Amino acid sequence: MIPIITAFEQSPDRGRGLARDMRVRWALEEVGQPYEVRLVSFAEMKEPAHRALHPFGQIPTYEEADLVLFESGAIIFHIADRHAGLLPDDADARVRAITWMFAALNTVEPPIVEREQAPYVERDKPWYEERLPILDDRIRARLDDLSRRLGDADWLDDAFSAGDLLMVLVLRRLEGTGIMEDYPNLAGYVARGEARPAYQRAFAAQLTVFTGG
Ligand code: GTB
Numbered sequence: 001m002i003p004i005i006t007a008f009e010q011s012p013d014r015g016r017g018l019a020r021d022m023r024v025r026w027a028l029e030e031v032g033q034p035y036e037v038r039l040v041s042f043a044e045m046k047e048p049a050h051r052a053l054h055p056f057g058q059i060p061t062y063e064e065a066d067l068v069l070f071e072s073g074a075i076i077f078h079i080a081d082r083h084a085g086l087l088p089d090d091a092d093a094r095v096r097a098i099t100w101m102f103a104a105l106n107t108v109e110p111p112i113v114e115r116e117q118a119p120y121v122e123r124d125k126p127w128y129e130e131r132l133p134i135l136d137d138r139i140r141a142r143l144d145d146l147s148r149r150l151g152d153a154d155w156l157d158d159a160f161s162a163g164d165l166l167m168v169l170v171l172r173r174l175e176g177t178g179i180m181e182d183y184p185n186l187a188g189y190v191a192r193g194e195a196r197p198a199y200q201r202a203f204a205a206q207l208t209v210f211t212g213g
Pocket of ligand 1: 011012013014018019020021045057058059060070071072073
């Protein structure tokens with residue numbers, strides 16, 4: 001059964017790996033599972049047919065026979081749970097890797113997304129200029145701790161896992177802010193993730209939607 005995922009027909013980043021279907025594509029590539037992609041427009045995402053798959057009218061979704069999933073974290077967990085390669089076999093190591101999945105999505109990503117959205121939703125507000133450094137500091141507080149924990153290790157808990165996959169993509173969202181430059185070990189960590197052949201295939205597939213060929 002070939003799973004079908006949904007992705008943006010149009011994306012602000014023109015397919016450079018920032019939209020969350022990249023997480024699902026990368027996970028599927030890591031485990032060697034072929035997949036199909038259904039592209040949806042912004043209007044289609046809000047229509048009942050898509051909302052039946054995703055109650056919040058977003059991408060990505062994941063369909064596999066009668067199973068329909070939304071939320072990139074849940075989709076990655078499902079893929080990692082059903083295939084070898086993204087979660088360790090050892091029970092304790094497995095739940096530690098799952099903990100890093102939650103840490104990426106619940107602890108590190110929220111301040112990054114808040115900073116990312118501020119220019120869109122608050123630029124014309126009187127507090128905007130004062131708020132930006134506060135948002136940057138919240139991100140730095142998380143990166144200070146993450147950087148300390150990673151140290152000079154390649155991955156967060158021994159072998160590469162779904163936790164690293166999510167953390168690398170969350171950190172990539174800082175591209176262009178100048179913040180990552182202050183954390184050379186985290187920048188190296190992201191580069192290691194991006195160098196993985198599965199990442200490269202996933203990135204190329206998403207980019208092809210926008211560049212053709
Ligand atoms: N918690 C959900 C998950 O993890 O799956 C969040 C899903 C989500 O935010 N989806 C976004 C979406 O559908 C696309 S990924 N937005 C449309 C809407 O809500 O109406 C967010 C995203 C998109 C594009 C860029 N980019 O181009 O830079 C970055 C991030």
